[in-house]
Amino acid sequence: MANISIEQLLNVNDPASHCNQDHDHNSLPWPLEACTWEDQLLWSMSDTGYNEGAGAAVELANTYGLQLPPEVAILGGDALANAWPRRDMMRYAIDVAKAVNPGQGTALAIVSQWHNCHAFRCLVFHAGEVADWLLRN
DSSP states (O other): OTTOOHHHHSOOSOGGGGOOOSSOTTSOSSOGGGOOHHHHHHHHHHOOSOOTTHHHHHHHHHHTTOOOOHHHHTOOHHHHHHHSOHHHHHHHHHHHHHHTOHHHHHHHHHGGGTTOHHHHHHHHHTHHHHHHHHHHO
C-alpha cells in the first residue's frame, strides 16, 4: 500500500463515535486476526441503502485532491448519504486504488463500514488485504 498508513489517512482512534449499531462497542465478536474482512467488503459492494460513510469518503477525497463523481461532488450531508450508495462508493474506491493510490482507495473502502465499529476495526486491521482485494477487483 503506497508509503502511507491507514492511520495517516483516517482517524481510526474512536470508531465507536460514528457507530450506529446496537452492540457492545468495546468488545469485538471475534479476534481481529479472524474477522471476516472480505465479507464486510462484499456487503458494501452490494448495499444501496443510506451510506453513513459517504461524508467521510468525500472529506478524504477532497483532502487528497481526488476527483469525485460529478453527482457526488455537488451534494453534502444527508443528501450525499442518500445519493452515493456504498456499492458506488466501493467502485470508486477500486478505481482510486488502481489508478491513483492503493492507500487512498483502501481508506475509501474502509469508510464503507463507517457505521459499524466492529466491521470498521476489522477492515482497518486487514488494510493490506483490503488493498490487495481492491486491486484484484
